[in-house]
Amino acid sequence: MTLAEAAATLFRGTGEVRALARGLDWSATPLGPVAAWPQSLRSTVRTLLSSQYPMILTWGPEFTQVYNDAYAKLIGAGHPNALGGDIRVTLAASWDTLGPMIARVMQTGEANWTAALPLLMERAGYREEAYFSVSHAPAEDDDGRIVGMLAVCSEVTAQVVGERRLGLLRDLAANAGETRNVDATCADVARALSGERLDVPFALVFLREPDGSLRQGAAVGIDAAHPLASAEAGATWPFERALAGETVGVGGLGTTLGMAGGLWGDPVEDALVVPLAGEAGSEPLGVLILGVSPSRALDEGYRGFLDLVAGQVSTALRNARAYEEERRRAEALAELDRAKTRFFSNVSHEFRTPLTLMLGPLEEALRDPGIAPGSRKELEVAHRNALRLLRLVNTLLDFSRVEAGRVEATFAPADLAALTADLASTFRSAVERGGLALRVDCLPLPETVFVDRDMWEKVVLNLLSNAFKFTFHGSIDVRLGPGPADVCLTVADTGVGIPAEALPHVFDRFHRIEGTRSRSHKGSGIGLALVRDLVSLHGGDVEVRSTLGQGTTFTVTLPFGRSHLPADRVVEAGAAPDEGQARGYVEEALRWLPQVPSNVVSLRGSLEEAPSGDGRPRIVLADDNADMRAYAERLLGRDHQVVAVGDGAAALEALRKAPADLLLTDVMMPVLDGIALTRAVRADPALRTVPVIMLSARAGAEAGVEGLEAGADDYLVKPFSARELQARVRANLELSRLRAEAQEQAVQTRKMDAIEQLTGGVAHDFNNLLAAVMGSLELAERKVTDERALRLLHNAMQAAQRGARLTEQLLAFSLKQRLEAHPVDLNGVLSAMAEQLHRTLEPV
Numbered sequence: 001m002t003l004a005e006a007a008a009t010l011f012r013g014t015g016e017v018r019a020l021a022r023g024l025d026w027s028a029t030p031l032g033p034v035a036a037w038p039q040s041l042r043s044t045v046r047t048l049l050s051s052q053y054p055m056i057l058t059w060g061p062e063f064t065q066v067y068n069d070a071y072a073k074l075i076g077a078g079h080p081n082a083l084g085g086d087i088r089v090t091l092a093a094s095w096d097t098l099g100p101m102i103a104r105v106m107q108t109g110e111a112n113w114t115a116a117l118p119l120l121m122e123r124a125g126y127r128e129e130a131y132f133s134v135s136h137a138p139a140e141d142d143d144g145r146i147v148g149m150l151a152v153c154s155e156v157t158a159q160v161v162g163e164r165r166l167g168l169l170r171d172l173a174a175n176a177g178e179t180r181n182v183d184a185t186c187a188d189v190a191r192a193l194s195g196e197r198l199d200v201p202f203a204l205v206f207l208r209e210p211d212g213s214l215r216q217g218a219a220v221g222i223d224a225a226h227p228l229a230s231a232e233a234g235a236t237w238p239f240e241r242a243l244a245g246e247t248v249g250v251g252g253l254g255t256t257l258g259m260a261g262g263l264w265g266d267p268v269e270d271a272l273v274v275p276l277a278g279e280a281g282s283e284p285l286g287v288l289i290l291g292v293s294p295s296r297a298l299d300e301g302y303r304g305f306l307d308l309v310a311g312q313v314s315t316a317l318r319n320a321r322a323y324e325e326e327r328r329r330a331e332a333l334a335e336l337d338r339a340k341t342r343f344f345s346n347v348s349h350e351f352r353t354p355l356t357l358m359l360g361p362l363e364e365a366l367r368d369p370g371i372a373p374g375s376r377k378e379l380e381v382a383h384r385n386a387l388r389l390l391r392l393v394n395t396l397l398d399f400s401r402v403e404a405g406r407v408e409a410t411f412a413p414a415d416l417a418a419l420t421a422d423l424a425s426t427f428r429s430a431v432e433r434g435g436l437a438l439r440v441d442c443l444p445l446p447e448t449v450f451v452d453r454d455m456w457e458k459v460v461l462n463l464l465s466n467a468f469k470f471t472f473h474g475s476i477d478v479r480l481g482p483g484p485a486d487v488c489l490t491v492a493d494t495g496v497g498i499p500a501e502a503l504p505h506v507f508d509r510f511h512r513i514e515g516t517r518s519r520s521h522k523g524s525g526i527g528l529a530l531v532r533d534l535v536s537l538h539g540g541d542v543e544v545r546s547t548l549g550q551g552t553t554f555t556v557t558l559p560f561g562r563s564h565l566p567a568d569r570v571v572e573a574g575a576a577p578d579e580g581q582a583r584g585y586v587e588e589a590l591r592w593l594p595q596v597p598s599n600v601v602s603l604r605g606s607l608e609e610a611p612s613g614d615g616r617p618r619i620v621l622a623d624d625n626a627d628m629r630a631y632a633e634r635l636l637g638r639d640h641q642v643v644a645v646g647d648g649a650a651a652l653e654a655l656r657k658a659p660a661d662l663l664l665t666d667v668m669m670p671v672l673d674g675i676a677l678t679r680a681v682r683a684d685p686a687l688r689t690v691p692v693i694m695l696s697a698r699a700g701a702e703a704g705v706e707g708l709e710a711g712a713d714d715y716l717v718k719p720f721s722a723r724e725l726q727a728r729v730r731a732n733l734e735l736s737r738l739r740a741e742a743q744e745q746a747v748q749t750r751k752m753d754a755i756e757q758l759t760g761g762v763a764h765d766f767n768n769l770l771a772a773v774m775g776s777l778e779l780a781e782r783k784v785t786d787e788r789a790l791r792l793l794h795n796a797m798q799a800a801q802r803g804a805r806l807t808e809q810l811l812a813f814s815l816k817q818r819l820e821a822h823p824v825d826l827n828g829v830l831s832a833m834a835e836q837l838h839r840t841l842e843p844v
Helices: 004-009 014-023 037-051 070-072 092-108 156-178 183-196 239-243 302-366 373-404 416-426 428-433 452-471 500-505 529-539 579-590 624-637 646-659 673-684 701-709 722-781 787-814 824-840
Strands: 055-059 062-068 111-121 128-140 148-157 201-210 212-220 248-250 271-276 286-291 412-414 436-443 449-451 473-484 486-493 540-545 553-557 600-603 606-607 618-621 641-645 662-666 690-698 714-717
Touching: 004 014, 004 037, 014 070, 014 128, 014 553, 037 055, 037 062, 037 148, 055 070, 055 128, 062 416, 070 148, 092 111, 092 128, 092 148, 092 540, 156 302, 156 624, 183 201, 183 212, 183 302, 212 286, 212 302, 212 416, 239 271, 239 286, 271 302, 286 302, 302 373, 373 579, 412 452, 416 436, 428 436, 428 579, 449 452, 452 486, 452 529, 452 553, 452 579, 529 540, 529 553, 618 624, 618 646, 624 641, 624 662, 624 722, 641 646, 646 673, 662 673, 662 722, 673 690, 673 701, 673 722, 690 722, 701 824, 714 722
Parallel strands: 436 473, 618 641, 618 662, 662 690, 690 714
Antiparallel strands: 055 062, 055 148, 111 128, 128 148, 201 212, 201 286, 248 271, 271 286, 412 449, 473 486, 486 553, 540 553, 600 606
């Protein structure tokens, strides 16, 4: 067999390596001609050539290589020169690692297995980081001597690098989920990136400042003081392009950067400059610079990984910015809250002095038996409202103290059942006058309860006041009794109830439920919030349950004993309760009840106007504050008929019962508020011309605009003077009168226009008819010869001509033309008429 035939036989088959091997001059290699190869070598070569798995055989002391197609792909540029060559030359870069392993196998005859073995490969023009799972086995000749090595290997670079990169992204994602500020997030990002330097040899984070400049946020793998780590290094880093949204690659950094990287410590030459994306539609948060490993090609996969790194960093920074903004908002709200609390506290203190100076003289004056009845009534209104204002001021002061943590509670043992029953009984008169039943059931308690009596009064009275305000039929139940470890107070009503969506906000300060029917819309909006805070100071809790349309139940629980209370605030005896506090709550509740005005009587639920017949303008007044209604009635009652009602629905009914000249309405009212009432009036054709003056305690341009947009003619802010109210009423009534006169004048004008149009048409028709008559008379005069007949025709012609002149004047009037005035000889006119009448009436 010739040498060529031997090679053709051994390397028979398809494939690149077989084709190369068939043409290779093996006699020029250490293995010699194929025909001289031992059978063991041939058998091993056949085995590896038929395998789809990467395999290589080295034979003899020169480590001559024979491999298959799959292995040829692993060595890249080393193929095809490696075929028949020395493996120590082909894998010179990795021989320090592979050589000892192969030598050990050949010396001991024991095969090995190494997973993910890192090898330095120079198969793509650079010192590449690569990983292989390799098995080395001894290769024997025909005599059984170990003369070579058979290796089976597979490249796992993609898996190793992929898992490493995935771990880095996972660490960055974990940091992105943390709620930290921007600086802490930059430190977290730096910590995550510093843990994996093979893929990101260095990194720089630059953050955009509000003025558009950049500042360094983090530096990883590079000294923070390095010239390239500065925001001033714009000559190297294309910041402007990156801030415009472009990812830019930068090369040739080896000398300037002076950094080694990658698995083999080669100079880092390249980096990517990536924008840190902000929220959608917003400018980038900054710029991220990521170094590129010199041991990996910057291919599509590597770029994609670096983009993901930038995305994770962007997400972390966005979350940090959002956290900082939210914290700033929270701090601003907290500061605003503190300022509001200080304001309430200061204002409350400031109010108490003038209120004391008001209440003192008022009480002295009311004790004077000689005061006139009319004056006494005025003083009682002033005193009652000053007391209400003092109660509101005290509530604000209590609330501000609790909010500021400056409240000084004094807890003493109390007969809570008797105290609660007494407080509830003070409301009985108001509840029963409101048509409700009050049931009080306070059981004796087996253990002592320590409370601040003043605070407990406020808790019970606020809950009762709230129940009475929103209950129109049925009952209010107050129950107190022992529980397993505490005392339980419930205040239950059969009122309007609370919508489910509003229940979580019932104890929020200043929260009001819009559109809910109540006896009054007056109030500070902090009563229930104060209840919650006062109960909390006692170590207790308050809850609410409600069903819309069926009622509401508030439940307060307080622990027995004193162990839960501050020891320095517990005393053996408390102060006596303030009797005036309960009276203030009750008196205010009584003012919520409807009161029939002097000139309006209630008949089976409807309003009937008391007969007056004095011709005074009729005013409908709507306000849910009884004192305000009485005050306005006294101011306006002398010159006007005033129909005073307590809510918007009653006002609308009064307007529809009888014509009114003006509507005077408050804004905040139960059933139907002033805004809704005004809109209803403007939507009713029969009422839309009624002038409306809106009264409100809400000052400010926005409040006035809202009222005017609803259709009000005027807006008056409380408090107002008597003269101002009277002047506004007079002005609006006068404007209404002028508007009515203007409308009447417009009606008359339209009538005159119609008459003129009719007159013009009639005059036009008369002209046509008279022209025909005069033409006929003229023709007749020419044909008639009888003197008497001519005289009659002549008289008819004169009458027709006179009718034509009158018609011309009528037409001129209809066209609003100026008539020409001329001197007239009335005697001549009368003589002519007499002559004409004589000729006309003369016997024929």
